[in-house]
Amino acid sequence: MSEPRACPDCLRRSRLLAHLAPYIEKIATGRPGARSPELLRLSNEDLAVAAAPNAATQILARVATTSERHLAADLLAAQCWACCRHDPRFPAGLRDAADAPWALIGRGDPTLLDRLEPEGTVTVVGSRRASTYGREVARELARELTAAGLLVISGLAFGIDACAHRGALDAGPTVAVLGCGADVAYPASHRSLWRRVCEQGLVLSELPPGTGAWRWTFPARNRIMAALAGMTVVVEAAQRSGSLITADLAADLGRDLGAVPGAVNSRYSAGTNDLLAGGACLVRDAQDVLDAMLGPGVRKAERVGPGLEPRLQSVLTEIERGEETCDAIASRLDISGGEAAAALATLEALGYVTCSLVGVYSRTLLQPQR
Amino acid sequence: MTEAARFRQTVRAIGLIRPPSVVSVLATAQTFTLDGISARPVRVEVDVHRGLPAFSVVGLPDAAVREARERVRAAMVNCGFDFPLRRIVANLAPASLRKAGPGLDLAIAAALLTASEQLELSRLPKLAMVGELALDGAVRPVPGVLAIAEAARERGVEAIVVPAENGPEAALAGEIDVICLESLGQLSALAAGEWMPERPQPMPLALSSGDGALDLADLRGQRHLRYALEVTAAGGHSLLMVGPPGAGKSLAASRLPSILPSLAAGEGLEVARIASACGRLGEGRAGGRPFRSPHHTVSPAGLVGGGNPPGPGEATLAHRGVLFLDELCEFRRDTLEALRAPLETGWVSIARAGSWRYLPCRFMLVAAANPCPCGRGEADPECSCAPLAVRRYQARLSGALADRIDVLAAIRQPSAEEIGGPAGESSTAVRQRVSTARERQESRLGPGRCNAEMTPSEVRECALDEAAASLLADAYSRRRLSGRAHDRVLRLAQTVADLAGSATIGREQMAQALQLRRREQE
Numbered sequence: 001m002s003e004p005r006a007c008p009d010c011l012r013r014s015r016l017l018a019h020l021a022p023y024i025e026k027i028a029t030g031r032p033g034a035r036s037p038e039l040l041r042l043s044n045e046d047l048a049v050a051a052a053p054n055a056a057t058q059i060l061a062r063v064a065t066t067s068e069r070h071l072a073a074d075l076l077a078a079q080c081w082a083c084c085r086h087d088p089r090f091p092a093g094l095r096d097a098a099d100a101p102w103a104l105i106g107r108g109d110p111t112l113l114d115r116l117e118p119e120g121t122v123t124v125v126g127s128r129r130a131s132t133y134g135r136e137v138a139r140e141l142a143r144e145l146t147a148a149g150l151l152v153i154s155g156l157a158f159g160i161d162a163c164a165h166r167g168a169l170d171a172g173p174t175v176a177v178l179g180c181g182a183d184v185a186y187p188a189s190h191r192s193l194w195r196r197v198c199e200q201g202l203v204l205s206e207l208p209p210g211t212g213a214w215r216w217t218f219p220a221r222n223r224i225m226a227a228l229a230g231m232t233v234v235v236e237a238a239q240r241s242g243s244l245i246t247a248d249l250a251a252d253l254g255r256d257l258g259a260v261p262g263a264v265n266s267r268y269s270a271g272t273n274d275l276l277a278g279g280a281c282l283v284r285d286a287q288d289v290l291d292a293m294l295g296p297g298v299r300k301a302e303r304v305g306p307g308l309e310p311r312l313q314s315v316l317t318e319i320e321r322g323e324e325t326c327d328a329i330a331s332r333l334d335i336s337g338g339e340a341a342a343a344l345a346t347l348e349a350l351g352y353v354t355c356s357l358v359g360v361y362s363r364t365l366l367q368p369q370r
Numbered sequence: 371m372t373e374a375a376r377f378r379q380t381v382r383a384i385g386l387i388r389p390p391s392v393v394s395v396l397a398t399a400q401t402f403t404l405d406g407i408s409a410r411p412v413r414v415e416v417d418v419h420r421g422l423p424a425f426s427v428v429g430l431p432d433a434a435v436r437e438a439r440e441r442v443r444a445a446m447v448n449c450g451f452d453f454p455l456r457r458i459v460a461n462l463a464p465a466s467l468r469k470a471g472p473g474l475d476l477a478i479a480a481a482l483l484t485a486s487e488q489l490e491l492s493r494l495p496k497l498a499m500v501g502e503l504a505l506d507g508a509v510r511p512v513p514g515v516l517a518i519a520e521a522a523r524e525r526g527v528e529a530i531v532v533p534a535e536n537g538p539e540a541a542l543a544g545e546i547d548v549i550c551l552e553s554l555g556q557l558s559a560l561a562a563g564e565w566m567p568e569r570p571q572p573m574p575l576a577l578s579s580g581d582g583a584l585d586l587a588d589l590r591g592q593r594h595l596r597y598a599l600e601v602t603a604a605g606g607h608s609l610l611m612v613g614p615p616g617a618g619k620s621l622a623a624s625r626l627p628s629i630l631p632s633l634a635a636g637e638g639l640e641v642a643r644i645a646s647a648c649g650r651l652g653e654g655r656a657g658g659r660p661f662r663s664p665h666h667t668v669s670p671a672g673l674v675g676g677g678n679p680p681g682p683g684e685a686t687l688a689h690r691g692v693l694f695l696d697e698l699c700e701f702r703r704d705t706l707e708a709l710r711a712p713l714e715t716g717w718v719s720i721a722r723a724g725s726w727r728y729l730p731c732r733f734m735l736v737a738a739a740n741p742c743p744c745g746r747g748e749a750d751p752e753c754s755c756a757p758l759a760v761r762r763y764q765a766r767l768s769g770a771l772a773d774r775i776d777v778l779a780a781i782r783q784p785s786a787e788e789i790g791g792p793a794g795e796s797s798t799a800v801r802q803r804v805s806t807a808r809e810r811q812e813s814r815l816g817p818g819r820c821n822a823e824m825t826p827s828e829v830r831e832c833a834l835d836e837a838a839a840s841l842l843a844d845a846y847s848r849r850r851l852s853g854r855a856h857d858r859v860l861r862l863a864q865t866v867a868d869l870a871g872s873a874t875i876g877r878e879q880m881a882q883a884l885q886l887r888r889r890e891q892e
Contacts, residue, residue, distance in 0.1 A: 129756075158757060327591075327780070331591055336593060337595070337596055337597025341597065341885035341886060342878045342881040345841075345880075345884040345885035346881050349845055355885075358741040358747070358764065358767070358780060359612055359889065360741070360747070
């Protein structure tokens with residue numbers, strides 16, 4: 001299999017974006033309706049003039065004179081490779097979009113490029129500020145989808161994104177699309193997760209190595225995520241969450257759109273519930289995604305755990321009812337603290353529940369055998 | 371005969387200056403000064419010789435000791451003694467040791483009285499004295515008398531003169547005669563053999579804290595927290611409680627000393643010695659497991675000890691007891707970092723220019739935190755904390771200090787029925803079980819040791835049955851446990867098994883330990 005390749009012109013385009021980033025930041029944010037992806041439809045010259053009328057000629061000249069050797073050396077130094085729209089391995093999902101990036105700079109396993117067909121990929125996104133429920137659903141959903149052979153794409157952000165990556169990594173590779181250079185771990189506290197994705201999966205970006213994150217690069221990144229995948233699933237989003245932009249973009253491209261329902265009184269789930277009301281596909285588990293993408297019953301998600309004895313089942317039922325702490329369960333079932341602790345640890349070991357940093361339990365998607 | 375010689379002869383004749391054989395008089399007195407929480411011997415030498423009337427104190431005195439001059443002068447005069455109008459030098463030997471506090475007043479006065487031939491102590495046994503003087507001659511209490519009396523006993527001193535209020539405390543040292551002095555005037559009666567105070571009764575030394583007013587029965591509901599407290603106490607582990615404000619975290623922590631096993635007599639004395647050195651003894655009762663709860667604005671020096679000369683901090687005050695850090699996430703990071711090494715070794719070593727000290731601090735760490743800055747918890751729809759703020763806040767729950775905490779208890783607001791319900795099990799019943807579990811640990815690990823202190827090789831020797839081993843291996847292989855957490859769970863499981871009275875760790879006990887362990891950030 002050949003290495004992914006990129007022609008100098010396409011690489012210069014990504015160079016140009018990096019040079020123009022501060023200028024685009026000024027005109028693309030803070031103004032309603034001025035969404036950055038619209039700008040990115042423009043040709044090099046138009047984009048430069050639109051973003052930086054005064055410095056356009058200077059920046060264009062600087063980009064045009066960047067040598068091919070220089071571009072390649074930059075990629076090599078950042079341990080990245082590039083794949084442009086003229087390469088046959090360029091992801092199919094990006095070919096039909098007008099504002100698609102000219103080149104993708106990647107870090108990690110290049111063979112995953114060939115799996116980036118819309119039919120086999122799902123984008124899982126959601127709010128950065130997510131509830132325990134949302135995190136758990138994202139993690140479990142991504143794990144099961146990966147186990148069922150799909151490739152899960154997300155954005156390495158806080159909250160849902162990170163959980164989706166972690167879940168997917170439990171079962172196989174995953175793809176992260178970044179709003180900064182592929183060699184930049186952003187947010188910085190996700191450095192270890194970024195490294196794991198680099199090692200076991202693939203990190204992609206349309207910006208050259210070393211570029212920092214700007215506000216406009218996130219919606220721009222979202223358009224790549226929406227275009228790459230055959231289906232976009234929003235796990236949890238508040239009314240004005242950034243992940244709804246991804247959902248809009250996916251719908252505009254004619255991709256499938258799914259949303260995980262949430263409690264109607266929770267503002268964390270207001271956005272996803274709105275999507276469902278607007279006709280998005282209802283996603284309760286991996287099976288719903290598989291059915292929507294591949295047709296009903298084509299592939300089965302493995303999600304049945306071992307059977308539970310009545311004592312454990314009663315504890316599980318309490319968690320499903322919304323009890324969160326060991327103490328609450330002990331008091332509801334009138335058992336001792338030690339018994340409740342043992343039951344919860346057993347359920348956790350079997351994968352039915354998970355526990356947060358502060359000792360709050362939540363239910364996973366795993367169903368016990370009846 | 372010269373003019374000057376004639377003048378000197380005249381002066382001597384009218385008795386202003388004594389003949390050369392008695393021009394300079396030297397007298398000494400034995401005392402002790404407090405150095406951290408132990409006492410060091412100090413010899414007071416007073417030299418009275420002719421010259422312009424002056425009174426100087428040499429030998430590294432601190433401000434309080436230097437001011438002793440004024441107190442001693444006033445006390446002597448007000449008790450009817452003469453203050454010699456000569457050149458007086460008081461030397462505190464060894465000269466290289468820094469002397470602190472007003473406890474040297476009494477010894478300086480006694481030496482000065484001896485030097486000016488107003489007091490004859492030679493008929494008394496080998497004596498040491500300690501006490502602060504009031505201007506009217508009354509003897510005021512000083513801190514650290516217990517440590518001083520013990521140090522005196524060890525140096526072969528037969529009797530120690532102490533302020534009357536410190537008498538019961540000094541009597542705790544045993545095997546040394548304690549003479550309680552109320553005023554400087556009594557010293558001459560004592561020296562003349564005309565008066566001898568009664569030997570004070572030693573202060574009662576409480577070994578268990580169970581008889582106090584704080585009882586675990588006050589904790590309503592909260593079954594899991596009760597259970598976590600019991601395991602924590604039984605194994606000497608450390609505990610982190612996370613829950614909304616007002617759910618009972620502080621209440622539970624303050625009840626922890628009452629379920630800890632009774633102190634051994636020697637341990638009780640250690641506690642009393644520290645309290646005495648810090649001037650915190652004197653409510654008629656010594657010992658008992660201390661409970662210290664420093665505010666989160668405490669400085670590193672305030673927490674582990676420091677200053678110059680170095681003094682004990684909260685960690686030392688909590689020796690053999692409980693150190694409770696409420697609002698763990700609000701503590702300054704450097705303050706918590708300072709607690710790391712002392713937590714592992716049970717000692718804090720403080721080095722300052724010119725002096726260093728080892729202070730004991732074998733305490734149980736109990737910490738409490740809110741789940742997020744607003745305290746409601748992220749799952750609560752009312753919580754309006756910014757995600758970054760929550761992350762920053764919770765990141766402190768996995769700092770270097772938090773990594774040394776074994777047990778996590780998630781607390782919730784108790785329901786109305788539980789608050790109004792019957793009182794929980796009393797401390798006495800729980801302490802019984804905890805003591806039995808501790809006895810098992812001591813028979814396995816050696817006297818005074820508990821499961822939390824097990825070395826890695828001892829952890830390997832924990833007897834697990836097959837089901838427990840497979841449960842632990844499963845948790846470990848699924849990457850839910852780090853290497854460090856693996857050992858921590860084993861230590862906890864051993865404690866749970868000790869509480870259950872089981873020789874090997876069974877599946878149920880391992881599961882409980884896995885649930886109790888502190889969670890780590892991914």
